[in-house]
Amino acid sequence: MNSNKTFDEVIVNRFSCRNFTAERITTEELNYILEAGRLAPTAKNKQSERILVIENEGLLERLKEATPCTFDAKTVLVVCYDKNECWIRKTDSKYHGEIDATIVATQMMLATYAINLGTTFVCAFDNDILKSILDIPSNIEPVCLLPIGYPKEIKPHNTRVELEELVSYK
Ligand SMILES: Cc1cc2nc3c(=O)[nH]c(=O)nc-3n(C[C@H](O)[C@H](O)[C@H](O)COP(=O)(O)O)c2cc1C
Numbered sequence: 001m002n003s004n005k006t007f008d009e010v011i012v013n014r015f016s017c018r019n020f021t022a023e024r025i026t027t028e029e030l031n032y033i034l035e036a037g038r039l040a041p042t043a044k045n046k047q048s049e050r051i052l053v054i055e056n057e058g059l060l061e062r063l064k065e066a067t068p069c070t071f072d073a074k075t076v077l078v079v080c081y082d083k084n085e086c087w088i089r090k091t092d093s094k095y096h097g098e099i100d101a102t103i104v105a106t107q108m109m110l111a112t113y114a115i116n117l118g119t120t121f122v123c124a125f126d127n128d129i130l131k132s133i134l135d136i137p138s139n140i141e142p143v144c145l146l147p148i149g150y151p152k153e154i155k156p157h158n159t160r161v162e163l164e165e166l167v168s169y170k
Pocket residue numbers: 014015016018069120121122123124125156157158
């Protein structure tokens with residue numbers, strides 16, 4: 001496996017990769033990414049995330065019915081949460097599974113870039129079609145997809161607004 005980048009390199013240079021080579025990532029690389037997700041914090045440590053690894057050619061093709069954003073990656077992770085397992089805040093009954101899954105996906109996205117692979121956080125999918133293609137039960141809710149592969153090109157990430165526009169001190 002390629003050497004790991006520093007935290008600063010990952011944070012500063014990670015970009016959404018939408019152009020992959022035809023090669024599938026190795027099992028070692030996949031496991032490194034999944035482990036980064038497993039170690040993510042979740043509300044009350046409920047670990048409500050459920051991750052589907054899609055590498056089957058037929059399913060990868062069918063995923064295109066649900067989203068234009070698999071970018072022909074040979075590995076696609078579908079990051080979900082289990083509604084029956086996530087923490088629900090008592091004061092307002094807010095389900096925290098989507099937050100759990102988002103943090104898990106973010107750690108996996110950063111881990112992907114850290115080992116010189118590429119991915120994009122994808123939410124543009126038809127939830128009903130996705131659930132039907134992958135036979136996902138009603139208690140499992142997809143949150144995002146991570147198409148993963150070897151980048152065909154290294155690009156800068158999109159620009160960001162200045163900190164002053166985002167942060168206020170009270
Ligand atoms: C919640 C979320 C949903 C996103 N959904 C998609 C998507 O469906 N398709 C896509 O191509 N990119 C998607 N992106 C990627 C963003 O467009 C991208 O992160 C943003 O433009 C900044 O670019 P950068 O990641 O290269 O810095 C999504 C990102 C986030 C955080």
